[in-house]
Amino acid sequence: MQQVYNPVLVQEIEALKQGDRQAFGLIYNRFAPKLYSFALKLVREKETAEEIVQEVFLKLWDRKQMLDPEQNLEGYLYRMVRNLIYNQAKHAVYETAYAKYLIGKGNLMENYIEDNVNFNELKELLETTYAALPPKRKEVFCLSRLEGLSNAEIAEKLHTSNSNVENHINKALHLIRAKLKKYSLL
DSSP states (O other): OBOOOOHHHHHHHHHHHTTOHHHHHHHHHHHHHHHHHHHHHHHOOHHHHHHHHHHHHHHHHHTGGGOOTTBOHHHHHHHHHHHHHHHHHHHHHHHHHHHHHHHHSSSHHHHHHHHHHHHHHHHHHHHHHHHTSOHHHHHHHIIIIISOOOHHHHHHHHTOOHHHHHHHHHHHHHHHHHHHHHTTOO
């Protein structure tokens, strides 16, 4: 989606890409109130909405070199808010389900410690596997699985084909599955 051409915003994005903190502040002041209102409507907790907006702008700073001044920055920021809220909700559901699972087990504390160690080992294995991915594959996988972008959005963002994006994702998933099978986790 193209944004209405705003030369001031384009200049701010270009400056942000170069690490200009003042440009970052201007972008923050322009979009943070809208994003906060949006987040507050979805989560209905002021502190949570504030944390989400802060997280969005931390991610924006971390990914500033990837910004395209011709793309809709506002839409990108709203999508980041929505994805963070979705991921937090998904994480809360997993935690609740995991807690119910543990309660259903006999010796809760002993099993909890063992399960927690297993979970941490699995998490470390996945992080190590993810870190070993080639840079382009890691970028595609991150955009797909962490930011929730569709293959078409990733292809457009990276100026490549859908089949190339699918190839990167399939190879990343194949490597992850192979590692999990190797350690008898799948």
